[in-house]
Amino acid sequence: MNQISEIAPRTTLHEELVGRLRDMIFSGELKGGDRVPEQKLCDMLGISRTPLREALKVLGNEGLLELLPNRGARVATLSEADIDEIFPVMGALEALSGELACARLTDAEFAEIRALHYQMALHHTRGELADYFRVNQQIHECILKAAANPTLEAQYTSLAGRIRLARFRANMTDKRWDQAMREHEEMLCALEARDGKRLSEVLSRHLENKRETVKQAIREGAGEAHGPAVAYD
Amino acid sequence: MNQISEIAPRTTLHEELVGRLRDMIFSGELKGGDRVPEQKLCDMLGISRTPLREALKVLGNEGLLELLPNRGARVATLSEADIDEIFPVMGALEALSGELACARLTDAEFAEIRALHYQMALHHTRGELADYFRVNQQIHECILKAAANPTLEAQYTSLAGRIRLARFRANMTDKRWDQAMREHEEMLCALEARDGKRLSEVLSRHLENKRETVKQAIREGAGEAHGPAVAYD
DNA sequence: TGCTACAAAATTGTATTCAAAAATCAACAC
DNA sequence: GTGTTGATTTTTGAATACAATTTTGTAGCA
Structure with a gap:
């Protein structure tokens, strides 16, 4: 019953x-x-x-x-101050998700993340930004899922939702895009090695680097959102 | 208007x-x-x-x-599994609050925390557990306030609220109580030195040590709460 | 034209009502 | 005694109604 x-x-x-x-x-x-x-x-x-x-x-x-x-x-609207407030918290949560993911990652889960990583790299090579973001989002979600902590997931997702209020077609500079791609290479290595501390550090750095991109987007277009939310990397 | x-x-x-x-x-x-x-x-x-x-x-x-x-x-009720899920997240948030607090702490804020610390130490010496907890709570709240990050505070407070569902008159062992007191001494030193990394580490360890106490309390009396919520340390 | 006052309309917050689902109770069969 | 079924009561989810607040529109005046 x-x-x-x-x-x-x-x-x-x-x-x-x-x-x-x-x-x-x-x-x-x-x-x-x-x-x-x-x-x-x-x-x-x-x-x-x-x-x-x-x-x-x-x-x-x-x-x-x-x-x-x-x-x-x-x-709600997002100011740069909001970003400065939310990002450290997200960073701490994402770093934890990295540690937990490395502790709990199955071979199948890693294989899927690696496949997505290659797909994302292809989009990077071809300069297909929207597709890059879509696959990028999937990778981050896989890491969070591998952490297997619903409380962490709920809190991170709630904050990520707020970040999505800063909705622009982000044109990442080539420099930042290349940097993000390198960071993802590091993430993949850390995941393969199940090196929680390293992944934690890379994720945290990755997010910190992303922060400036989001703030720049807010500066350029606060209140003038165009189209659907696009994730940042 | x-x-x-x-x-x-x-x-x-x-x-x-x-x-x-x-x-x-x-x-x-x-x-x-x-x-x-x-x-x-x-x-x-x-x-x-x-x-x-x-x-x-x-x-x-x-x-x-x-x-x-x-x-x-x-x-809601809290199982040991919930505790194992919530505590790492709280740990990450509290570690961050330690870092931020050290970066932002005013002399007046430090003086207040130090005064509360001495008061708490007095309660420890006299074996006054309830008073110890009350002042202990105040210290943790002062650190969170010194971090000056409302998003962090909201998330931490929300999780702390869930932990409070495990409501018992916790009888900490003397051993754990002494340990907790030593941890607080370390915290005070780190705060004085404005050493964010050290405080972060101590807070995280402190919480990890608290975890077992909370789980023990759940094991001993799941569903049989008595009286108002009492904080753990 | 700009400001003020007032009335009307629109919106919000809460109370009440209605329909559906769940819980409880009573009767019956085995 | 236990299990099943059906009826009744209680509780929940959503819709509707009502009162209060806010917004908008209009008129009058300087």
């Missing part, structure tokens, strides 16, 4: 809406600074306000939305 | 209820595994179900409550 209820997970409307609203934020449908018009959204989605308001509360608590009493919710 | 709205912060019922429910959980009024009876709580607090449900969603997302679709909310 308890087993049956566990193999048939239920979901509620508010939970679905949390995901839906996240997608709308990350896709650019709702941009930083935008008001979230409750009734309009309800009309559009064909639901009542109650579960939507519940979802807004969750996203408010996560920092993706700002809840303004009596004035509704607004999509 | 925007300035005026900012100097007069408003609050909503759901936010108050988030805090109130947290207090109820930490105080032991609601214990791990307990169902959260919505209507009874509303009758007791003299409010309608809507803001209460909104508050439950927030606490569910934070991990203090488990939301069971169609069956309501239940106060």
Whole structure:
């Protein structure tokens, strides 16, 4: 009986809406600074306000939305100061994920990361930035998954979500791109050697180098996001 | 006008209820595994179900409550596996807070921490465990505040809240208590020297040593909490 | 034209209601 | 005594209604 209820997970409307609203934020449908018009959204989605308001509360608590009493919710914006605040925390979490991943990585998991790495290198060689980012995201996700720590994953993902508010078509300089690629080579070596300390250090450095790119993007276009969120590397 | 709205912060019922429910959980009024009876709580607090449900969603997302679709909310419980999951993450965050604190600590802040340290040492000498914990908590909070990173603080506090679900009157062994005290001596030296790396290492080790105490407490009394949450050291 | 005051409209926060799901209870069969 | 079934009660999730607050529009005045 308890087993049956566990193999048939239920979901509620508010939970679905949390995901839906996240997608709308990350896709650019709702941009930083935008008001979230409750009734309009309800009309559009064909639901009542109650579960939507519940979802807004969750996203408010996560920092993706700002809840303004009596004035509704607004999509959060990211300043350079926010970046300077979030990145060290993300760095600490990612460094830990590197250590844990090396401790727990299976051969199959490593093989997959290596395959993705080669694919990403191909995109780098051909100058295909969007594809590079897509595969790059997969690699980072594989490392996080290999760490096998749901609490870590939840916290990292929550912060990564906030970073995604800084949504631009990032044009990384060739120099930074080459640097990022070298960092990924180091990561692969560390993973192969299951050298947690080394991976931890590389990941932390990698993120620190990424920080300036994100801040530059904010400086160039604060509040003028274009299109869907693109990850940085 | 925007300035005026900012100097007069408003609050909503759901936010108050988030805090109130947290207090109820930490105080032991609601214990791990307990169902959260919505209507009874509303009758007791003299409010309608809507803001209460909104508050439950927030606490569910934070991990203090488990939301069971169609069956309501239940106060989360902590297993040893949860501890093994949460503590490395807390360790990484606390290590970072140590580094940041050393970089940013004012003389006044250090003086306050030192005073609290001596007070705590006095309680240790006299065997006054509850007072030791109370002051100990203050010291850890001062270090976190000196780090001056709200994102870090929010994440750390959220995890610390979950740890508080393991609520027992911890009887630390004399051996562990002496060890903890020595660790705090090291912390004070590192803070005085503004040696971030050293403090980071000590804090991380301190937490790792605390982990076993918490797990032991869970083993001895899982689900049988007594009285208000007591911090560990 | 710009400012102020007021009214109307829109939006937000909370309370209440309704429908669906879960829990509990009672009756019956083995 | 145990297990099953059906009815009843309770609880939960979502929709709707109501009150309060904010925003917008209009009129009057300098």
